[in-house]
Amino acid sequence: MPILFGVILLDLIGFGIVIPILPFMSPELGADKIDIALIIVTYAACAGISGPFWGRLSDRLGRKPVIMICLAGAAVSYGLLAMASVLWMIFAARAFAGVMAGNLGVASAMMSDLTPPENRARGMGLIGAAFGLGLMLGPLLGGVLAGDNGSFTLPCLVAGLMSLLAIIAAALFLPESVTAERRAASHRQHRDGSGQPLFTMLRETGNRMLVFQFLLHAAAVSSLTYLVPLWLGDLLDWRAREVGMVFGVQGAIIVLLQGGLLGVLVRFVGEWRLLRICILIFLCGLALAVFARTTGWMLSAIFLAMSGASLCMPLLNTITSYRIPAVFRGRMLGTTSSASSWGRVAGPLLAGVNLALFGYTGAWLGCVFIVLVYLTWALTAEPSLRRASPGTPES
Template identity: 35%
Template sequence: MSVDSSRRALAVVFVIVFVDLLGFGILIPVIPLYALSFGATEFVGSLLIASYSAMQFVAAPFLGRLSDARGRRPVLLLSLTGSVLAWTMFGLAGSLAVLFAARMLAGAMGGNIATAQAYIADVTPPEDRARGLGLLGAAFGLGFIFGPALGGFFASEFAVAAAGSVFPAWLPATEFSLPSFAAAAITGANLVAAYFLLPESRPPEARAASREADGESRLAELADALRTRGLGTLVVSFFLVSFAFSALESQFIFLTNDQYGYGATENAVLLTYFGVVIAVVQGGLIGPLTDRYGEYRIAIVGAAIQVFTLAAVPFAPLLGEYLPSVGPLLPVGPTLPAAVVALAFVVTPLAFGNAVTNVSLNTLVSRSAAADEQGGAFGLTQSAGSLARTFGPALAGLLYTAVDFWAPFVLGGALMIPIVVLLARLDVSLLSGAGETTPAETPE
């Protein structure tokens, strides 16, 4: 693939992932309340949220291997089609059971991220892979920035009333159904664009070789890679990063509500700021940083930063006692209390550390797998992340209520310590094409 063709393909994949995450993000503020509207308890609503990651865990390796054998393009088109169906079912759901079925189907189709990562590995040389995967991370960040805002708009009284005036009688127009239909429509437009604009990245001969390979032998090959080529260390690290960070994602709003009295609007501003930092780092800074220091060092530094910043989040008000308040950032606006300034002081490096760690780990995973194993390797890491996001929030919520508000955040920081140790002991020479000078590694 030529340089121009590679850039066009990267741009198309960026848009596909961004729009896919935009559709997903629209429903973030809707899902818990939607479950409660059917009489579900908060615990059942949490299970509804977790069901997405659980199905993503099951489906990601299958979709990754399928993309190795059949091509990236058909798998991406299939997953987008399934997402349109899932979000439509979500809007039409007349029972909690249908809601769960739609959410689980959406999670299974959400396993396409591994295929998108493999697509980028196909069209980028090893030295540019971190930059390409960083763009994918930026698409994630932007999707989560704009998605919830759109969800809030479509759930507003104005939007619901406008839709109700034009929808036929059989089509519900509620604060829950309208965001679901909007997600389906956006994903449907994404499907049409991908059908016409997305080229296949995997050569026919490579797909044929993957189809001829025995399924069990390919699984055995990946298992062998886990033991001998450093992939095992990377997958464990990816799991721990996702598990630790899920503590922040699931408990942050509870924390800010308890400590600052913040509601949905204030938290939306904080989360948007967090997403902007991640998008800027992954979309612009990760390439130059990797060129200068290499993925290996960046991954270790990012994990080390999170050891301290994750654990510091619940103690930001104490730090705020030593910081001044900040006047209005705009000509008209509120003064930022010192505790909020301290919180921003903590979450900014936290967002930076998380952004560089995720991209660097994904890049190292790509380098650890052969060309015909990219989809399977990314599927494995995607499954590890999904499994972590399935069980991590449950444990974090238990610690928050049964121990104290600081417990899940301190645990998250502590879980970053073994990541630093594992990566420091990783023999990077075992990763094909690592191509960077590293300190002396300790044999595993």
């Protein structure tokens, strides 16, 4: 678990470096706000297409080689981004990065392999803590490397270096979590065609609506991530350095919540009740953003919304891992990762259109509507999530 945490952390620091960079890098090459949304959508759409593939491949070949392949792809994509001199090159770099973005789904499947059910939420919280640290250290590093002059080549190269370091760490220290027997079973199903089609598997395990919540969650979070740099830039005249510091502080909060408090909260409250509370906190932060116009209220809205949202994903992953046979775990978590990617397609597009038509008030209200649907499901769907899944859920 600590080794997996370290590998994913290195990768996510590189991912985090470009978060405060792209909204300011792209306009220098002629992009407007809609173009920035389309750049985010390009990455997410490619990740949505490739996510189930990486999950299935990790069931057949093992988690470790797939993680290393995806890390190599990330390193190449950052190098392409560093060389971007016209707008289409940014689109191409982010499209390739999306195709290779299978790590989080595969890492979640590996963490599920490594943890017994009673410690699963804590293990998923470690993945979330790695994301939080990456969100803290990456944007801070990206903002510092960009400097006052807004140089973007160096941050992109350093992001690529972080992925290369993660490959080395994985090669040297990361063990394989999928047993030879499970890999052989997955190979047999692939070879003789006995494996269930994806939609059949989701229907028979009762997980179709659960997968849809990954899409809703990601749509809301990606809308938030898209809007925050533009919001702070337009209303407060902040640049990459200041935006990076905001994400850095939020990353520290996420580390505290997911790395320290999540396991304790799950023991006292339970996964399902805690998920409802976190979605409600997410909703309150977005509702506050609708009315916030001063620095203090704007930052409060950002931190409240992101803190609530950050705890939802490990809880959703934990619930998902309980509801799928181990032999399909990579495939299922690859599917939920793909659903999240399609949410990251829909979110920035919706936010970008709302921003162009109705300003920031309309854009934030669109986010509020998405999370209201998400909360409605959480308040009404508990019985269906407690049905037993076909097959053996753990092995």
